[in-house]
Amino acid sequence: MLAVKHLSHRFRNGDEETPVLHDIDFVVDKGEMVALLGSSGSGKSTLLNLMAGLMKPTQGSILISGESIERMSENQLAEFRRTHIGFIFQSYELIPHLTVRENVELPLVFQGMKAKARKDKAVALLTKVGLGEKTEMFPSQLSGGQQQRVSIARSLVTEPAIVFADEPTGNLDTKTEKEIIDLLIELNESLQITFVIVTHELEVARRTRRVIQLRDGFLVEDELWAGEEQ
Template sequence: MREGFEIEPAVKIRDLRKVYKVGSEKVIALNSIDMEIERGQICCLLGTSGSGKSTLLNIMAGLEKPTKGTVTVNGGKIESMSEKELAIFRQKNIGFIFQSYNLMGSLTALENVSLPLTFKGMSKGEREKKAEKLLEAVGLKKHIMHKPTQMSGGQQQRVGIARAFVGKPGIVFADEPTGNLDSKTTKEVMELMLNMAKKNNQTLVIVTHDPSIAEFADKVVYILDGDIEKIEEKNK
């Protein structure tokens, strides 16, 4: 690396504010947030229900527009993109893992995981080969032709993880990814996500209300009532 040359962070947020109008009332969901997440970092946004953590994640992912402020993710200015530009940007740069798995019920595990690759112009054979390899990596070799209803919650979340990582996006957002899982499966799923992210130097941002999940992160951002209460850096 050249002296004096700094790598742009994966996420850079400045003076971010989000206000919702509820009837004649104004509800402040986020109040002047400033934060950065380094490339390859495992970051946890920790807070109780209603703290603003999911709103923050949604704005970073371009699913909601900020009322004020700037949000830069993998070099893209999120707040200034159109809906079409955001859709293309997400396809190229972002992976998602959801609490409720969000799998397509009519598709097999193989088809669910290969789906994001259809936007990359790959042949069906190439897409399925990559998807099969990743499903094997998450321990689902025997389940590649199973549909979501034929799998447990933990297995479905493994499919969700494989789908999020299959296109090797620069950043993966996980919204309460272990909320529907027991403690043993939670640990397995967390270790799986971390190993995948570390292997390809991908940035992983996890939203949770569970302090035990924060123990897996390099950086923990504590959010309370729309403000950052404190930021804890680990593994430095």
């Protein structure tokens, strides 16, 4: 599903190069739910950007569904992201003047899906994440946890191969954080969607079945957990 092979990355500033990632190597299988754990400066955000095709690595390769994304052109990458990758953001990234349903439908607009089919799919997903009665509301009318549920539904609407969640509970209180992780676990199990959750919180990471930990740009731990509070 996702294979990161001997990945290294350096940022260049004039004649100076700053190494950020060092020979990162791991595989995520289809249907896994994995946490990418690291503190600020560990390299996890850079690794996320590389895996999502938003940057190209200095060395190494990244394969998603057997495709080497580092070899793709910008146009190819844009199309690949639209069809293979879902994103969940810490700040939700919802469009305020669109309804909840329209926000979820938006990726399907870019795919050229007809209006009725888009609406039916969006409503079905919103119902699955517990927002079936709020489809015609606007993001400003929802709580933070509800807005993140909209973001989760939007990430799944194109039936991606993999979903990257970037600090998905970072703006939420403890109770809502648990509810969102519970929802992601349920979706992972029921839909067999592959999730990579990027977080600096050990409590969040340990809810998943596997933790990949970065420190100072090195992979320091790749461990299976029994999963807490599943």
